[in-house]
Amino acid sequence: xxxxxxxxxxxxxxxxxxxxxxxxxxxxxxxxxxxxxxxxxxxxxxxxxxxxxxxxxxxxxxxxxxxxxxxxxxxxxxxxxxxxxxxxxxxxxxxxxxxxxxxxxxx
Amino acid sequence: xxxxxxxxxxxxxxxxxxxxxxxxxxxxxxxxxxxxxxxxxxxxxxxxxxxxxxxxxxxxxxxxxxxxxxxxxxxxxxxxxxxxxxxxxxxxxxxxxxxxxxxxxxxxxxxx
Numbered sequence: 001x002x003x004x005x006x007x008x009x010x011x012x013x014x015x016x017x018x019x020x021x022x023x024x025x026x027x028x029x030x031x032x033x034x035x036x037x038x039x040x041x042x043x044x045x046x047x048x049x050x051x052x053x054x055x056x057x058x059x060x061x062x063x064x065x066x067x068x069x070x071x072x073x074x075x076x077x078x079x080x081x082x083x084x085x086x087x088x089x090x091x092x093x094x095x096x097x098x099x100x101x102x103x104x105x106x107x
Numbered sequence: 108x109x110x111x112x113x114x115x116x117x118x119x120x121x122x123x124x125x126x127x128x129x130x131x132x133x134x135x136x137x138x139x140x141x142x143x144x145x146x147x148x149x150x151x152x153x154x155x156x157x158x159x160x161x162x163x164x165x166x167x168x169x170x171x172x173x174x175x176x177x178x179x180x181x182x183x184x185x186x187x188x189x190x191x192x193x194x195x196x197x198x199x200x201x202x203x204x205x206x207x208x209x210x211x212x213x214x215x216x217x218x219x
Contacts, residue, residue, distance in 0.1 A: 004149075030205055043197060043210040086149070088208070093157060094165065095140070095199075095208065099149040 003027045006087050006098035013105050019074040021101045023087030026068065034061050034072050035086040037100070043086070046072075077105045109133050113198050113211035120188040120218045128183040128214050130198030137203035139181040143167065143194040144213075150197065156181055157203050188218045 004025045013019055023032070034047045047054050047061040049070065054061050058077075063070040074081055082105050087098040114129045132139065140155035152165030156175040170192060172184040181200075185192060198211040 033208055035208075035210075042212040043199075045207050045209070048207050088150075090205070090208075093138070093155060093163070094152055095150075097142075097150040099147060 002098075003091075003096040004087055004089055004098040006085075006101050008101060009099065010102045011104070013077050013103070015078060015105055015107050017077050017105075019077050019081075019103065019105075021072045021085050021087075021103070023070045023072070023098055024068060025070075025087075025089045025096070027089065027091040027096060029089040029091050031090045032063055032070050033088040033090070033095075034070075035088055037084045037086060039083070046085075074103075077103075079105045079107050081105050111198055111200055111209050111211040113196075113214050115214060116212065118214060118216050120185075120216065122189060122218060124188050125184070125186050126188065128185075128196055128198075128216075130181045130183065130211055131179050132181075132200040132209065133179065134200065134209065135178060136200035136209070137178070139175065139198065139200045140165070141171070141173065141181070141183045142197045142199065143192075144197060145194050153183065153196075185216075190218045192216065193218045 007022050031050045035043050037043045049063040058075045060073040084100040084102050086100045111132045137158045141153040142150040144150050151167050154173040156162045162173050196214045201208045
């Protein structure tokens with residue numbers, strides 16, 4: 001069973017496009033995290049959300065606790081945004097991870 | 108702050124060999140955890156700890172041991188490596204009450 005489901009699995013966009021990645025979860029959570037992993041690289045945390053919406057530069061993350069759903073938006077996408085984006089939720093003492101969305105932004 | 112550090116970055120083992128993956132953090136985080144990342148499967152929890160002297164199993168604990176003698180260090184031991192343990196291993200830490208999760212750079216392990 002997958003506690004966290006992400007869509008799409010793969011995404012190719014032209015530079016400048018608006019991008020949305022979706023995450024649904026089935027467990028009770030204290031927080032939801034959006035993570036970024038570049039090819040062959042480490043994992044960095046982009047956002048931690050427990051309600052509402054957060055914005056960092058061109059990235060926006062939203063969460064709807066009632067619907068158990070979160071979205072990550074990238075405005076004016078750029079080739080350097082190419083990476084795997086991972087949704088993770090914290091339930092008690094455990095984190096549960098989605099399988100990731102592989103984003104490629106073409107110049 | 109160095110954040111979360113992991114050593115080694117790469118390791119090749121033969122079946123049956125043992126080794127320890129090191130993880131350390133300097134942020135005084137209570138919660139530390141080990142994950143393995145395999146293609147198409149996402150990160151899976153191996154073991155975690157909520158403080159010195161306290162450890163617990165995650166989703167895929169078989170073949171791995173951990174200990175937490177200090178707040179800073181959380182080593183992962185492979186007692187008898189198997190090819191099925193070929194993976195990329197990440198250590199992470201956070202405050203027990205919540206907050207951002209910080210990940211180490213990962214260890215790429217190959218078992219022949």
